[in-house]
Amino acid sequence: MDAVAGLLDGPRARGAFLLRSILTPPWSMLVRDEAPLTVVAVVRGDAWIAPEQAETARLGAGDVAIVRGPGPYLVADDPATPPQVVIHPGQRCTTPDGRELFTMTGLGVRTWGNGPDGPTMLLTGTYAAQGAVGRRLSDALPPLAVVPRDSWDTPLVPLLATEIGKDEPGQAAVLDRLLDLLLIAALREWFARPGAAAPAWYRAHADPVVGRALRALHHDPARPWTVAALAAEAGISRAVLARRFTALVGEPPMSYLTGWRLALAADLLREPGATVGAVARLVGYGSSFALSAAFKRRYGVSPRRHVDAPTMAG
Template sequence: MDAFDDLFRGVRAHGSLFGSTTLRAPFSLDFVDGAPLTMCTVLRGSGWIVPENRPPELLRSRETILVRGPARFTFVDEVGTRAEPIACGVDCADPEQGGTRHRFGWNDCGVSADEADTTTLITGAYPLRGEISQRLLDALPVVLRVDDGPECDPVLDHIAAEVAIDAPGQQVVLDRLLDWMLVCTLREWFDRPDGEAPAWWAAQRDPVVGEALRLLHAQPAAPWTVAALARQAGVSRSTLAKRFADVLGEPPLTYLAGWRMTLAADLLVEQPAATVAEIARTVGYSDPFGFSAAFKRIRGVNPSEFRRAATATAATGFALAGSAARTV
């Protein structure tokens, strides 16, 4: 288990909206869902991603752009296109609307992907699950682009082959391919010489800090001290403390406390029957009062208040989603 594994586990393509759309200019797809993270890849042709309040980004064949929500964005043949926008969401769009259909897992396009002068766009909208995945999203810019690269090439080939058929189990296959594609895209972007990778990404490759991070993420509930971490990493206590703070900008136990509270925040929502004392023990606190004090110090509210607010927010979201579904 490493930091990237932990942060990525809440961002999954399970049941996500997958779109395979073949278009002929002029075209304008308006992505209105505001998904936390949307991956857009052009298999052939080209187009422009136009985010709200951001400059347009040209997307050529076998290039990928990630758009972080909740702002909407459009995909157009040319900036200022004369095409009428088609609103794209979970029920986008009927075949008669420009000859395209977005479905869960497969496509039924009125325009043949083999025809000349067409653009084929693959999209995957990722749902966001909890505080853990929010840490990953917070490390990303609103628009992140990755050109065609050797690591993502095989995934694109598999995706192109899968969307060309309609077979049982296709949603599961596409979910896994989207996860693979997202990991490849993020790796390539974080590893760019001119990239702006978060501190924890580079820290994983540090021989001292990387080992300490691995231990903290593998056993977050263990009674860690700086001395114990240093012994495991094979360095002195002072060396670990200084190296960790230099690389990550905070001491090891401060990082651990923040990570424990992130885990606890998700557990409070995911396990509504669990008591605060049970959640406290799960993340390494034997005393629920000490846990509650630490949670409030870091999160600004106590665990019970956080659970009530998060549950109410989730219920409101479900109600709005249900209302929207009934109107289509």
């Protein structure tokens, strides 16, 4: 598993909030759900999206926006349109003055809006929680990343638009996986753009030597790695690997491995039935004591306290 695949093992969609909106101007929604990550795709028409900490952007048909929370953002037919709906944590909806909206106009399965023939159709997928592995990638994102339709060719937006309206056995799992695919495809396209400021370790995957070393660490974090063993895997001398890895990734190989192991452990510990001892073996620590000590140095809390605390977000 590389760090990009690891993103999906962090905020992987599990019963994610998915909604298809059909809208006729004027319309405006202020989203204050505090979600760590949201994907907004335009199927037809257009929309404006305005995060509190980023410049306003216009989205056209086929464009995909990734919003990094937990800050609020506005989605509207025009930035000047006053909000008509405020969306709170747990997808609770109110009017701007605080009155509860217990129902929205239903237009079918997972579909709502202010008219069945609205010229704008949006897809919204919200990740409610985020793990430590996912944060390594999503923390490198700006508050708003827009991938325009003309920069990539993907069938995922129309496919998700079709599937979101179905109500068949296993449909929630199908939608979760499609949302994950759309997210990861959009992220790869975004980080490939000039000036996207991809993190150093992400760019280092393209290096023929360091990329091989990174893939080895990600694929088998439990192996008792040394710089010499990693250099042999990459087909280069120990000294050259250490120098090249540090220059491209920004930290030495063993330091990077420690961070990766502990991020994996932080997520694995939250899995049902997980024990510190079992997780320690999976990520390369010889005992639960060794993992606990390293975990507390990195995160400031014991593994048990981490499991009892709210899931990492933002």
